[in-house]
Amino acid sequence: MPASVWILNLIVLGVVLEADLGRRKIGWFRVLRPVLTVIFVAPLFLDTIPTSSHDVALQAVGIAVGVLLGVAAHLFISVGYGPVKSRRDTREAAAVSRAGFGYAAFWTVIFAGRLLFIYGTLHWFSAPLGDFMAAHQLSADGLTDTLIFMALAMALARSTLLGVRGRAAARRFAAEAGAPSTATSSIR
Secondary structure (H helix, E strand, O other): OOHHHHHHHHHHHHHHHHHHOEEEEOOHHHHHHHHHHHHHHHHHOOOOOOOOHHHHHHHHHHHHHHHHHHHHHHHHEEEEEEEEEOOOOOEEEEEEEEEOHHHHHHHHHHHHHHHHHHHHHHHOOHHHHHHHHHHOOOOHHHHHHHHHHHHHHHHHHHHHHHHHHHHHHHHHHHHHHOOOHHHHHHHO
């Protein structure tokens, strides 16, 4: 398996876990960091995007699976509103999330499964996969791009939902406290 595949998957996994594990403030940089990482790293691995109807359908399936996995990751994250330490070494209230072992295990299994599948395509089931792809008019580039689009969709779905849940927590807190809705400014 090419080192570039390992590098891409390990970078994305590391960035997602570093951004989310523990109790973390939900801010704009936290929401966008994994997305920006994928956006800047993925083009390094996308040579061409096959546009035959079957490759496009395969890529669409990859995107849909990525969105579902990104949304499913939120089963392992709790989101609320509470005190956090600010840059000025003072306490402020902000939307926060908490993710632990279950979240780390979920993402690790997803990325290990991706790497295992890629390894299998090269060593275990390359002939049957080649037959399947030929019979369904799929290209190797289409399969590669599907995996990249899946990673991008996972990051986008995870980040979008984290931002939405953070804003909702801030609004709920503002409504309960009777404060003006400027409490959502920490997520902008």
